[in-house]
Amino acid sequence: MTAFEFAEGYSAYLLLVVLFAIGLYGMMMKQNLIKKIMGMSIVQSSVILFFIVSAYKDDATVSVIDYARGVTNPDLYLNPLPHTLMLTAIVVAVVTLGVSFALVIMIYKRFKTLHEPTLRELMK
Template identity: 90%
Template sequence: MTAFEFLQGYSAYILLVVVFAIGLYGMMMKQNLIKKIMGMSIVQSSVILFFIVSAYKEGATVSVLDPALGLENPDLYLNPLPHTLMLTAIVVAVVTLGVSFALVIMIHKRYKTLHEPTLLELMK
């Protein structure tokens, strides 16, 4: 395998691992709850993009039946299963964000801060 083939085949995956690591960094290191939620959102996006990339086939078209292409050769259509799974995952991600923001609002109402070490002190 030449270096060019390696880059062509794996650059997207490697980039998505980097994005995942950035999101994980936000979730682990940052001390503000909002920033943690932003990290969670980045992780979700990277996983969704990972599935979409894995559905790609060289030389295939979108997974809507084209009468000119027919149904005999599945290599002519993208793999529709990851698209379906990620379609539901996106909506669940939005609702997760909504609920987490609601929790953050309630925490801020009660403790007047979103700084995590301070919160842990206050909750003792």
């Protein structure tokens, strides 16, 4: 395998691993709860993009029937299963974001801070 083929086949996966690590960095190291939620959102995006990238096929078209191509040869269409799964995952991600913001608002109302070590002190 030449270097060009390697870059063509795996660069997307490697970039998404980097995106995942950036989100995980936000969740682990940042001490503000809003920044932690941003990290969680980045991790979700990277996983969703990972599934979408894995659905790609060479020389294939979107998974809506093209009557000129027919349906007998599945190599002519993208794999529709990851697209479907990620469609539901995106909506659930939005609702998760809403609920987490609601929790953050309640925490701020009660403790007047979102700094995690301070919160841990206050909750003792």
